[in-house]
Amino acid sequence: MQKVAPIKAEICIYGGNAAGVIAAYTAAKMNRKVILIEPGFHLGGLTTGGLGYTDIGNKYAITGLSLDVYRRIGKHYGKFEQWIFEPGVAENVMKQYIAEAGVQVLYGHRIEKAEKENGKLRSITVQKEDGSTQQVIAGMFIDCSYEGDLMARAGVSYTVGREANSLYNETYNGVQLLDGHQFPDGIDPYKTPGDPASGLVWGVSDGKLNETGSGDKKVQAYNFRICLSNLPENRVSIERPDNYDSTRYELLLRYLQKKVPGDLWGFLKFDLMPNHKTDINNNGPISTDMIGYSHNFPETDYATRKKIQKDHEDYTKGLLYFIGHDQRMPEHLRNQMLQWGYPKDEYTDNGNWSPQMYVREARRMKGEYVMTQHNCEGREVVTDAVGLAAYTMDSHNCQRIVVNGMVKNEGNVEVGGFGPYPISYRCLIPKKGECDNLLVPVCLSASHIAYGSIRMEPVFMVLGQSAAIAASLALENGNDVHKVDIKKLQDILKKDPLMNGSTPEVMVDNDDRKNVTAKGAWQVLKKGAYGHSMFIDSSKGASLKSVRFTPQLSKTGAYQIYIYIPKLKGMASQVPISISTISGIKKIVIKPAEVIVEGQTSGEWVSIGTYRLAKNKQSFVEIQNAKADGYMPADAILFIPQ
16 A cells, blocks of 8 residues: 655644634634544534534523534524524534635544643544555644544543532532433333243443442444434435344333333433424433443444444434334323424435434543532632533433343433533643643543533533634743643634634623623522523512613724523513614613524523714613513623624
8 A cells, every 4th residue: 555645733623513613714714734534524514414403501601612603603594693503504614614725624633642742642643444554743732533533642641421529519419329211110121021931121221330430431422413304305214223132122112001101202302403303412311322332432433433333323323213214102191292393404315314423422531620510510610711601510321231120321410590601711721741732622631520511512512712812822931831821822712713814893791890780689699691691670560770881992983783582581671682783772662572592592682783882881782671571681782793
């Protein structure tokens, strides 16, 4: 086989998921020579692979180019932002970034080995399935893979599985037998009910229930986020898949004997997408999660990973086929399932099925700093923030076992109730001396339960941008990620969030006491707020109150202004607003009932027009409670220079 010359770059990024795309774009915009290596043949990972009903937590946490992704998707749908979208639309946006930045992408290459000198990566060798190899030499490396394959081959410390609670003094790590996505009592685990000698039903392991909070090497369940269509002209029938085995779904039948839902939503999280499509996720005790079958995935070879992914695909397609065709399923559920099929216009090179399995968690680096439950819940706050997270501490089930003679799932945790919190730069870098020119924004340094909050696609993109800026800065400091000036990194993120030299937008949140003036006694509500809280008034105008948002504008000019309207039961039918402009005070009224708020978000930005504003404190937006007939919110205002 002919020897191929090495590819040389300043920054090499491994993993073309959404974080990798944004990292590559950022590095290129910093005038670095970049190469992006994608083991598969598609860009975007889960963002383009079916997870279109975006897991956000709180929009306040989504900034910079990550937010720009959802703005670009919004343009496709004629909206300001769009957080629910079709896979193909998202992939086109990912391709836009690569094309605009002129990034070289090497598709179909998987890392085989890494060469180090003096504690730093010198090169990596990647290989195609046909056995041909390519060496890539670079000054800086970023591992954006979901599996942490570059990190592992670089000799960086990492862990797989769940830590014991005692390690970091946590309470939700390790073994957890809780009620989430749990079987009701009384579901028999044996092939012949009541007869242990007959063996366990498929999907039930012979594992034991260890002490609550104890650690192990088990990995939370993987699945596919399923895109289906019920539009007849864009629907491919769900046929009997490879390796179909109806016994795999015996537990579903036993569960339905206890509880028959009125629709498929009872055990499939059926989230509706534009153009008659879905993003289906796991829901309930037995669903699309293939519980217990992901444990070997993080550290096994590529051939075994391919088999594990195929097993998940066969299980999932088999589940859909079983629901629609097995005569033991309730007729109304069969009929509902038969209304859906694979979308003809998605994944056209992969049989209309997503090529990206949802690898929720694989390796996690043991870096300079470990994010834990204490960070999520605000007991420990870092000062070297390079992004925010806000999602619930979320772990899917890790095993399905027999407990007291009944089937039970173990490992599901869903604990939230906290606001956005900062993510440390140090959790993106290895310990000093292990690999000083590597950043890891996806398989970052966090405990299992903290990772469950951080591991969201928008956050990965935020961290991808930060990692690329850090890599560029490190090139000026001996290619050492430990010598990066964090203040300089943070300053770039603040002053040039889109990496194009444009004037940043200005957001004023009610928590910004310096630029927000409240008159009257407003209550503070945390649930459903943009950011940490919102002001709310329940007096129905009995006493006049107002909240004034004053932006610190860097220049005089035209600004499009948006107000954040939260989802709030019993909200006032009208929100009176005064806007101080160069030409005087403008008064308008927003009617929340006429605002379409997306399903999975806590609220939505609503435009209140474009106005010329002055570079001083004469410009403001004020919300009043006059004539309110319900709850009056005052949350956040956004000023976008035109």
